[in-house]
Amino acid sequence: xxxxxxxxxxxxxxxxxxxxxxxxxxxxxxxxxxxxxxxxxxxxxxxxxxxxxxxxxxxxxxxxxxxxxxxxxxxxxxxxxxxxxxxxxxxxxxxxxxxxxxxxxxxxxxxxxxxxxxxxxxxxxxxxxxxxxxxxxxxxxxxxxxxxxxxxxxxxxxxxxxxx
Numbered sequence: 001x002x003x004x005x006x007x008x009x010x011x012x013x014x015x016x017x018x019x020x021x022x023x024x025x026x027x028x029x030x031x032x033x034x035x036x037x038x039x040x041x042x043x044x045x046x047x048x049x050x051x052x053x054x055x056x057x058x059x060x061x062x063x064x065x066x067x068x069x070x071x072x073x074x075x076x077x078x079x080x081x082x083x084x085x086x087x088x089x090x091x092x093x094x095x096x097x098x099x100x101x102x103x104x105x106x107x108x109x110x111x112x113x114x115x116x117x118x119x120x121x122x123x124x125x126x127x128x129x130x131x132x133x134x135x136x137x138x139x140x141x142x143x144x145x146x147x148x149x150x151x152x153x154x155x156x157x158x159x160x161x162x163x164x
Contacts, residue, residue, distance in 0.1 A: 011057050011072065012041035018104040019063055033064035034117040042130040044070075050088040050097075054078040060130035062123075066115035067130060069137075071097055072108040079107040090137050 019039045027033055044059030049071065056073035071088065073079050080086035080099030086109060088095045097109035113133060120126040 012044045012059070014105060015041045015044070015057075015061060015070070015072070018102050019061065021104070022102075023064060027065055030065075032116055034120065035064070037062065037064040037117055037120065037123055037126055039063050040123070040127065042127055043134040049073055049078055050086065051078065060113070060134055061110070062126050062130055064117060067113045067117065067126060068115075069095070069097070069111040069113060069133075070108055071110075072105070076107045079109050082107075 016039050023033065023039060040062045042060040042062050044057050046055065047058035048054065049056055054073055054075070056071060056075075056078065058069070058071055061068050061070045071079070080097065082099050082101045084099045085096050086099065088097055088109075088111070095111050097111045099107065099109050101107050113130075114120075117126065120129075
C-alpha cells in the first residue's frame with residue numbers, strides 16, 4: 001500500500017502512527033530508545049523523486065532510536081526493494097537510501113542521519129537539526145555546489161541546535 005496523492009494531508013500522521021507502533025512493539029526493551037524523544041515527521045512535503053516522473057513525500061523521520069531522511073513515493077515501483085539500496089542525488093552529492101516496507105505504510109526508502117540518538121538532549125534540539133538538514137538539502141536543489149553528507153552533518157553540529 002502506498003499513500004495516494006489525495007490522502008496527502010494525512011501522510012505524516014500515518015508515518016508517525018506506524019513508527020509509534022514500532023516503538024511499542026519492536027523497540028520496547030531493547031535499550032536503544034532515548035527517553036526524552038518521541039516519533040515526529042519533520043518537514044514532510046511533496047517532492048519529485050530521484051528518477052524522472054517519480055513523486056511522493058520527502059522529509060525527516062525522528063524517532064527515539066534514529067533520525068532518517070525518508071522518501072515515500074506515490075507508486076510502489078518507485079522504491080528500492082526492502083534491504084536494497086538506491087542512490088538519490090542532491091546538487092551533485094549522492095545519498096544512499098535503503099528500501100523498506102511496513103504493512104501500514106507500504107514501500108518507502110530511508111537514509112540514516114543519526115542512530116542511536118544519544119547526542120540529543122531534547123525533542124526540540126533533534127527537530128532543529130532535522131529542519132536544518134532539510135533546509136540544506138532543499139537549498140541544494142537550487143544551488144550548484146553543496147557540501148558532502150559528512151560536511152553537511154559536521155557543519156550542522158558545529159552550528160548547534162539553536163534555541164531550546
